[in-house]
Amino acid sequence: MFDFFLNVIGRDMGIDLGTANTVVYVKSKGIILEEPSIVAIDKERKRILAVGKEAKRMLGRTPGNIVAIRPLKDGVIADFETTERMLKYFIQRIHKNVAFARSRIVICIPSGITPVERKAVVETTEQAGARAAYIIEEPLAAAIGANLPIDEPTGSMVVDIGGGTSEVAVISLGGIVVRKSLRIGGDEMDEAIIYYLKKGHNLLLGERTAEKVKMEIGSTFPLENEEKMKINGRDLITGLPKTIIITSQQIRKALEKTINDIVNSIVEVLDGTPPELASDIMKRGIVLVGGGSLLKGFAERISRETHCPVYLAEDPLAAVAIGAGK
Numbered sequence: 001m002f003d004f005f006l007n008v009i010g011r012d013m014g015i016d017l018g019t020a021n022t023v024v025y026v027k028s029k030g031i032i033l034e035e036p037s038i039v040a041i042d043k044e045r046k047r048i049l050a051v052g053k054e055a056k057r058m059l060g061r062t063p064g065n066i067v068a069i070r071p072l073k074d075g076v077i078a079d080f081e082t083t084e085r086m087l088k089y090f091i092q093r094i095h096k097n098v099a100f101a102r103s104r105i106v107i108c109i110p111s112g113i114t115p116v117e118r119k120a121v122v123e124t125t126e127q128a129g130a131r132a133a134y135i136i137e138e139p140l141a142a143a144i145g146a147n148l149p150i151d152e153p154t155g156s157m158v159v160d161i162g163g164g165t166s167e168v169a170v171i172s173l174g175g176i177v178v179r180k181s182l183r184i185g186g187d188e189m190d191e192a193i194i195y196y197l198k199k200g201h202n203l204l205l206g207e208r209t210a211e212k213v214k215m216e217i218g219s220t221f222p223l224e225n226e227e228k229m230k231i232n233g234r235d236l237i238t239g240l241p242k243t244i245i246i247t248s249q250q251i252r253k254a255l256e257k258t259i260n261d262i263v264n265s266i267v268e269v270l271d272g273t274p275p276e277l278a279s280d281i282m283k284r285g286i287v288l289v290g291g292g293s294l295l296k297g298f299a300e301r302i303s304r305e306t307h308c309p310v311y312l313a314e315d316p317l318a319a320v321a322i323g324a325g326k
Helices: 002-009 053-057 080-094 115-127 138-145 186-201 207-217 248-271 275-284 298-306 319-325
Strands: 013-017 021-026 030-036 039-042 047-051 066-069 103-109 130-137 156-161 166-172 175-182 228-235 241-247 286-289 310-312
Touching (some): 013 319, 039 053, 103 138, 138 156, 138 319, 156 275, 166 275, 175 248, 207 248, 248 298, 298 310
Parallel strands (some): 013 103
Antiparallel strands (some): 166 175, 228 241
């Protein structure tokens, strides 16, 4: 009975509305939804065919009248109507399709977005069915989700590497002291792999294959045992299918510029951090969250460049949503 009542008035939830994935935390239940931020639409009938994992399976495989859309780009809303419909779908799934349920929602935003983009996130969330929408900056949510002591007068540093943005922040006494927000992340890494193979091997890869390559053999630091992988794509000269074997060293070379930009932004933030807080970070380390932080050797690479200990959060993929939920 209580569950039905909650469904009707709407469950309080925290949402990490990411470029690559949407993660939803529901009060007293924890993370209950983690889906790709992708929507498949029938262009002729203007109706949604699939959302999330189902829509991701359609990426690069749809006929002309069906298009698989990623409505967020670089951490901000690029397609308002599709984002609203996607959010509405996720919210209704959580409320077991009780159409009139209206939740209070805390939604995460990148720290570097403009006031207009902030307003757009709130309005889209309200139109998707929220009773009230509140926003929290991603680095702050990530720090809360990673159990950092953000309310204490000590420095905590968090690096959130998402699909469309990378956020670096030093937090003390419940606020962000120094920050840097880059509109690069996992998507940029996938594009770098596609570009590298196109230029070096005349091979055209799809988005999903590039992501798979990154996840399986991508790295930012030399590995003890370098890896190889067989990949299929289209030969740009003959137009025919082609298979090649690539190594983790080659993919590391493809990712170097993107990784370097992220590492340089971490060094910049440390450089602008007050000495007392920098000293705390030297002792307590830097915490990594977000899907991009799972890239092999990332913690070692950052540690080498900053001379600070670097740790991966307990649940890097869900840390931002957990923080919003808390």
